[in-house]
Amino acid sequence: MLKGADEAAVEQENSASPHGEMTSWDINDIKLPQDVRQIDWFQEWPDSYVKHIYSSEDKNAQRHHSSWAMRNTNNHNSRILKKSCLGVVVCGNDCSTSDGRKIYLRPAICDKARQKQQRKCCPNCNGPLKLLSCRGHGGYPVTNFWRHEGQFIFFQSKGAHDHPRPETKLEAEARRSIHKAQTAFSASSIRLKRIQEIESLTGAMPMPEALPLLLSKPDAYVIPANFKGHLSKSSQEPTLSSCSGQLLYPRAAGEDEGSGEALTWSQSPSLGRIPSAERLCSGPAVPCTAPSHQHCAHFSTQHVLPVTKGGHGSFRPNTGPLGDGSCGEKSLLTYSSSCLSLPPYPAPQSGPCSRVSGAPLRGSEGDMSEGGPQVGLNYCHNDMVFNLYPLR
DNA sequence: AGTTGCGGGCCCT
DNA sequence: AGGGCCCGCAACT
Numbered sequence: 001m002l003k004g005a006d007e008a009a010v011e012q013e014n015s016a017s018p019h020g021e022m023t024s025w026d027i028n029d030i031k032l033p034q035d036v037r038q039i040d041w042f043q044e045w046p047d048s049y050v051k052h053i054y055s056s057e058d059k060n061a062q063r064h065h066s067s068w069a070m071r072n073t074n075n076h077n078s079r080i081l082k083k084s085c086l087g088v089v090v091c092g093n094d095c096s097t098s099d100g101r102k103i104y105l106r107p108a109i110c111d112k113a114r115q116k117q118q119r120k121c122c123p124n125c126n127g128p129l130k131l132l133s134c135r136g137h138g139g140y141p142v143t144n145f146w147r148h149e150g151q152f153i154f155f156q157s158k159g160a161h162d163h164p165r166p167e168t169k170l171e172a173e174a175r176r177s178i179h180k181a182q183t184a185f186s187a188s189s190i191r192l193k194r195i196q197e198i199e200s201l202t203g204a205m206p207m208p209e210a211l212p213l214l215l216s217k218p219d220a221y222v223i224p225a226n227f228k229g230h231l232s233k234s235s236q237e238p239t240l241s242s243c244s245g246q247l248l249y250p251r252a253a254g255e256d257e258g259s260g261e262a263l264t265w266s267q268s269p270s271l272g273r274i275p276s277a278e279r280l281c282s283g284p285a286v287p288c289t290a291p292s293h294q295h296c297a298h299f300s301t302q303h304v305l306p307v308t309k310g311g312h313g314s315f316r317p318n319t320g321p322l323g324d325g326s327c328g329e330k331s332l333l334t335y336s337s338s339c340l341s342l343p344p345y346p347a348p349q350s351g352p353c354s355r356v357s358g359a360p361l362r363g364s365e366g367d368m369s370e371g372g373p374q375v376g377l378n379y380c381h382n383d384m385v386f387n388l389y390p391l392r
Numbered sequence: 393a394g395t396t397g398c399g400g401g402c403c404c405t
Numbered sequence: 406a407g408g409g410c411c412c413g414c415a416a417c418t
Contacts, residue, residue, distance in 0.1 A: 063396085064396085064397090071395095071396090072395095072396065072397060072398080073408090073409070073410075074397095074398075074399065074400085074401095074409090074410080074411090075407085075408075075409090076399080076400090076407090076408095078397095078398075078399080081397075081398095082408095084409080084410085108394070108395090109394075109395055109396075110393085110394055110395065110396090111411080111412085112393095112394090113393075113394055113395090116393095140408085140409065141409090143408090143409095169395090173394095176393095176394090
């Protein structure tokens with residue numbers, strides 16, 4: 001089954017990765033190569049028939065992360081973890097936000113949660129939500145395989161996603177948090193109103209200053225504590241302050257990433273990749289730190305990434321020399337690291353930074369990363385969060 | 393409440 | 406046998 005369409009794909013599969021010698025393996029092979037000379041940066045949006053070899057110390061790889069909504073699939077092989085794509089949740093009315101973006105929600109991974117999710121309404125138009133299943137692998141969902149072998153984590157993707165990208169996990173979490181905050185906010189404003197009424201009856205002076213921040217700006221939401229948790233567990237304050245001027249407001253229309261991304265996707269249904277994208281940057285390990293102002297002004301959700309479908313988002317080894325979350329345990333920062341790859345102007349997303357050409361293998365990862373990148377990580381997230389705004 | 397991984401089981405080819 | 410999928414469970418966040 002699946003054969004015909006796949007065979008051709010399998011052929012490109014073997015050349016999908018820049019380091020040709022490494023792609024001769026298959027995840028099902030009894031023995032996987034151990035003479036790996038080059039490991040890959042984590043790919044946030046693996047697509048098509050690609051293979052990657054990550055360091056076993058790469059936290060994202062360890063967690064089998066993907067920005068696609070992947071659910072675990074039992075393949076009755078405990079050595080190989082298999083996941084299949086759940087697609088994307090779209091608005092049944094095919095509505096667009098005021099700035100032209102489409103609604104691409106992340107399907108809940110848990111079956112029950114997903115059913116519950118589908119009973120909810122479109123956050124934009126209140127229309128029904130619709131789950132767009134992934135059928136990119138011969139009519140079946142795209143599957144991802146993970147296998148830990150020695151010092152490496154082997155990743156293989158089968159199938160090309162035939163649907164737009166959903167929100168990343170972080171965005172979905174952020175949206176939930178915003179929703180919670182919104183709920184809490186309404187509840188607390190009612191309480192406050194009552195308190196004020198009582199106070200006015202008793203003659204006590206209300207203390208506006210004591211009211212929650214931004215009450216006067218109903219469109220701007222206070223970041224709830226739990227929301228902050230989603231943003232970062234370690235180091236977001238500085239960035240919040242550094243960006244707050246803009247971030248506290250909904251992004252201006254036109255800085256659309258959602259529709260742009262969708263457009264890109266629809267224009268290049270499945271093979272609109274830029275195969276050489278990842279090779280564009282063969283230079284230094286950290287060549288692509290975008291101008292800092294960009295972080296606030298333009299970056300937003302993953303959709304803003306100038307991605308061509310399949311231009312794999314790459315998680316920089318964000319995290320510190322060993323990609324282990326030294327600048328933020330949670331995926332947040334690691335996810336956001338994809339922002340770092342962004343050049344000031346749309347270009348293949350992952351490409352430039354996704355890989356250290358000839359990067360030494362483990363043992364000298366100290367060469368990767370360092371310095372600059374981490375500084376900007378949070379910018380992306382904070383901005384991301386506020387760019388979820390139109391979806392409220 | 394939701395995510396993730398595991399594994400039993402069923403169905404289909 | 407291999408792949409897809411459903412289900413429940415447990416650990417974790």
